[in-house]
Amino acid sequence: MNAPTSAPSPSPIVELVPRHGTRTIAAIAAGRADVVNLTFGEPDFDTPRHIAEAGCNAIRAGHTRYAPGAGIPQLREAAAAAVGRRTATPIGHDQVVVTAGAILGVYGTLAALVARGGGVLVPDPGWPSYVGQCRVLGHEPIAYRLDPANDFEPDLDALERLAVRPGVQMLVINNPGNPTGAVWRRETVEACVELARRHGLWLLADEVYDEFTFDRPHVSTVPLNEDGRIVSVFSCSKTYAMTGWRVGYLTASRETAATILRVLEHCASSVGTPAQHAALTALTGPQDCVAEMREAYRARRDAAVRLLREEDLLATTPQGAFYAMADVSRSGADSWAFATALAEQRDGAAVVPGDSFGPTGSGMVRLSLASSMEAIEQGIRRVGAAVRADGRR
Numbered sequence: 229m230n231a232p233t234s235a236p237s238p239s240p241i242v243e244l245v246p247r248h249g250t251r252t253i254a255a256i257a258a259g260r261a262d263v264v265n266l267t268f269g270e271p272d273f274d275t276p277r278h279i280a281e282a283g284c285n286a287i288r289a290g291h292t293r294y295a296p297g298a299g300i301p302q303l304r305e306a307a308a309a310a311v312g313r314r315t316a317t318p319i320g321h322d323q324v325v326v327t328a329g330a331i332l333g334v335y336g337t338l339a340a341l342v343a344r345g346g347g348v349l350v351p352d353p354g355w356p357s358y359v360g361q362c363r364v365l366g367h368e369p370i371a372y373r374l375d376p377a378n379d380f381e382p383d384l385d386a387l388e389r390l391a392v393r394p395g396v397q398m399l400v401i402n403n404p405g406n407p408t409g410a411v412w413r414r415e416t417v418e419a420c421v422e423l424a425r426r427h428g429l430w431l432l433a434d435e436v437y438d439e440f441t442f443d444r445p446h447v448s449t450v451p452l453n454e455d456g457r458i459v460s461v462f463s464c465s466k467t468y469a470m471t472g473w474r475v476g477y478l479t480a481s482r483e484t485a486a487t488i489l490r491v492l493e494h495c496a497s498s499v500g501t502p503a504q505h506a507a508l509t510a511l512t513g514p515q516d517c518v519a520e521m522r523e524a525y526r527a528r529r530d531a532a533v534r535l536l537r538e539e540d541l542l543a544t545t546p547q548g549a550f551y552a553m554a555d556v557s558r559s560g561a562d563s564w565a566f567a568t569a570l571a572e573q574r575d576g577a578a579v580v581p582g583d584s585f586g587p588t589g590s591g592m593v594r595l596s597l598a599s600s601m602e603a604i605e606q607g608i609r610r611v612g613a614a615v616r617a618d619g620r621r
């Protein structure tokens with residue numbers, strides 16, 4: 229018998245996983261000094277010195293072995309205390325699971341709580357990994373629209389119509405939002421919890437940008453978890469400029485935390501132990517670095533809004549996180565074509581196509597404000613010039 233001459237085919241699931249807009253456009257701009265890069269949702273600040281030192285010290289002290297699956301006990305305690313402080317809700321350490329970035333917190337929640345083939349309501353535009361992970365897990369992502377005319381908050385009647393569809397098991401909300409920069413009003417967050425309750429759904433609340441709001445306070449779901457249906461996901465990545473350390477955490481009822489852990493222990497045995505020590509210092513040390521970054525993002529948001537208005541590109545005023553959506557619909561091109569051409573051109577700009585966040589993002593591009601003021605200004609001017617040039621064609 230002849231041996232097979234080529235590798236077998238990959239799983240057909242791969243074809244269903246959406247293209248990564250941010251990475252695709254960033255790859256076009258990679259290594260080109262003439263292109264202003266506003267793609268990555270990654271703080272341009274370094275990890276604060278005292279946090280990085282704690283990570284180094286942990287390595288020197290020999291904290292280099294596997295950690296418990298749910299996280300080192302001190303970090304679980306510290307995360308429980310930090311969430312408790314931020315949300316004025318007592319949280320036990322056994323309600324916390326430390327995860328390899330919030331992305332694994334989302335994955336573990338989707339994997340542990342939704343049965344295969346179950347429907348998951350995801351925001352549109354929204355962080356693309358909700359859809360990507362649903363596809364990997366064999367769930368059905370069902371987009372609910374966030375209209376810029378409604379400040380990127382959901383239409384609750386429309387959401388209700390989707391929630392009653394057969395097979396729907398979970399509602400995912402993201403507040404403050406990526407890519408929208410929206411900070412939902414208290415009534416909206418409470419209505420989502422109520423809606424999940426009425427329809428017997430799990431609620432996954434992605435709150436990784438909770439520390440970055442500018443005009444109104446963040447409303448957390450943690451105090452609203454009265455009957456244990458809510459999982460709230462947090463991260464050190466954005467709050468402490470620790471994207472490369474890969475530390476996030478989730479809070480849930482004790483039972484649900486244990487259920488999610490049961491799945492996650494097979495995905496990432498534990499989060500890197502030195503990184504957990506760094507995160508411990510982040511959560512228990514001085515918080516001025518967070519306030520400083522918040523003020524820097526606020527100043528950039530203000531500048532971006534002024535420039536977007538001047539260029540007639542403003543979709544809505546972002547209230548939090550570090551993103552702005554620019555309305556480039558006048559260019560006439562679809563947002564993938566627009567973003568690709570702008571990144572490819574000489575002296576261009578790299579921005580993320582709105583469609584990569586869902587169909588409602590069509591006609592928009594996302595600008596990351598986690599970039600220098602100069603890059604933001606130059607990038608917005610270049611987007612404006614490209615829209616005008618396309619519009620004249």
Ligand SMILES: Cc1ncc(COP(=O)(O)O)c(C=O)c1O
Nearest residue numbers: 269329330331355406463465476
């Ligand atoms: C909305 C949202 N959730 C989760 C994440 C994942 O963050 P982490 O680095 O903690 O995995 C991101 C990262 O961009 C995000 O924008």
